[in-house]
Amino acid sequence: MTKQNSKSVKKKKLGNYPHAMVVFSISLALFVIGLFGLLLIHAGKLSDLVKESIEMQVYLDRNLTEVQLVRLQKTLAAKEYVAYKQDTAQVRYISKEEGAKAFIGETGEDFTAFLGDNPLRDAYALKIAANHSGSAELKVIKNELEGIDGVYEVQYVASLIESINENIQKISLVLIGFAAILVFVVIILINNTVKLALYSQRFLIRSMQLVGATSFFIQRPFLNRATWQGIMSGIIASGLLYLLMQYAYHEIEELRLLRNDEQTYMLMLALVVIGCIIGFLSSYRAVRKYLRMSLDELY
Structure with a gap:
């Protein structure tokens, strides 16, 4: 008899609240944000790889x-704008003999046969880090390198780099625009989900108000519940993203080249924080709304 009474009291206290539905809806919305976030991360990594593939x-x-x-190689490798791969500076020495072989292999013409000499020069091929690959910055780098003792001339395909930077910038703006719209839609979706869930609790809120409970006392359990729902939803969405990534990397080996674990973990943490904040604010607004309504407006 005592157990039945305790269950009845607990049910009256908590009300008929669709906890599972709210968590599922918020998790799905955060998962969609996470998918687009992964797209941005992998697109950014692809952009960096494209930029760093161009040699100076x-x-x-x-x-x-x-x-x-x-000494010259060490000087070049110490520059902050040189790209690194597995802690190795991307500075490659090309002798004039190697340059001649490459030219003959590409054109099929042996220019040394009628010139009688190899007019090419020894060279170093530098790969520039992605964050230093802007057109204006490359010009500054070119002038700096040409001022080093032992350097005759520095060349790079300026038109190609400008075209790549322009295209990447356009694509980035489009992706950021879509991301902003998606986040806005998801925020509205989560907000409406929480409001609909609290709609079933409006009479419980009014009952607590009628017996003299303060606004803070009424809001606290709903805010705590919404916060935990947001955290739980963020964790579920992050777990689904992790499983999806592992499956994608297993099926497509080349996709591993675009992974960025640090940014991915930051994205997962952001999903938890976003779920927590949106859930809290949506619940706060909804409860405040029902506290201000008259009894006739609740029906």
């Missing part, structure tokens, strides 16, 4: 000694 050719003075070549 540093042609050297003739007759440099081995000591001078080594």
